[in-house]
Amino acid sequence: MPELPEVETVRRTLSEAVVGQMVTHVDCFREDVVRGEAATLAGQRIAVVLRHGKQLAIVGDRGAAVCIHLGMSGTLRAIREGEPGLPGLSELPGGDPDLRSRTRSGPASGDHVHVVWRLEGGGAVAFRDPRRFGGVWAFDHLDKLRAARWAALGDDALTITPGGLHKGLRGTKRAVKAALLDQAVVAGLGNIYVDELLHAVGMHPCRAGATVGAAEARGLVRAMRPLLSRAIAAGGTTLRDYRDAAGGRGRFEAHRVYGRGGQPCHTCAAALKSTIVAGRTTTFCGACQAG
């Protein structure tokens, strides 16, 4: 379940592996996963890999941009020449025989590779997404990507200002947790980090957004940045099958509340409560997080 730290880790590892490389052609194995012309990056050298919230953009040197959203189960892997690829890549029709022969084979060893960007020199970038909650959106120019997708998002969680967050919260009666999960309010937070954030500042997840004052919004932003930064420094959180673009696991496991319902709060030792807020499993401390 990649959230901002995991997506930023993918951005960095992918960037190191592919910036400056030429995309020779694009294999798309599931049309419904891609919106727009999948081959749009073909013939362009990768100039930069950007991120806004949980979305990535691979940008070509002539301006083409491909937006990738990993959803729940998506991975984006940079496969270097001579390196084993993703499970299942061996089963792809029409793939590079050399690349295929190097990949693990076996009966249904995990296919679900939907798009492969082939690079000059034999490498590749592969988008795999078993549950298909993610997707790929191709544009002939980055400006169009920004207008069509990123304009609707709030400021990135790493750069949002206290004033910006306060503005996003004060107009809503929704639970503050629901608002923080809303990518139009702030982009990049998901269920894990919202629970961690609310616990860190001692705020009840069901507080109405509009009741969060300017000082509390500042507290949220001041807690958010180090929380996300520490997770990025650790390469993100590994739950289930998250991997960065180089196939590495995250090492951030310092969850204080997520997944710990019923266990003692690390701050006050009270049993953490588990409930549903905004349709999401929510864990919080009834004692530390007043509301």
Place this chain on the structure above:
DNA sequence: CACCACCCCTGGACGC
């Protein structure tokens, strides 16, 4: 307009 329930999808955990 704001908000919520529902749906999409598959793999892993768990119970019998």
Place this chain on the structure above:
DNA sequence: TGCGTCCAGGGGTGGT
């Protein structure tokens, strides 16, 4: 061991 069932959850959509 094997099978069935439930659950995870971001975001889009359609209903209230």
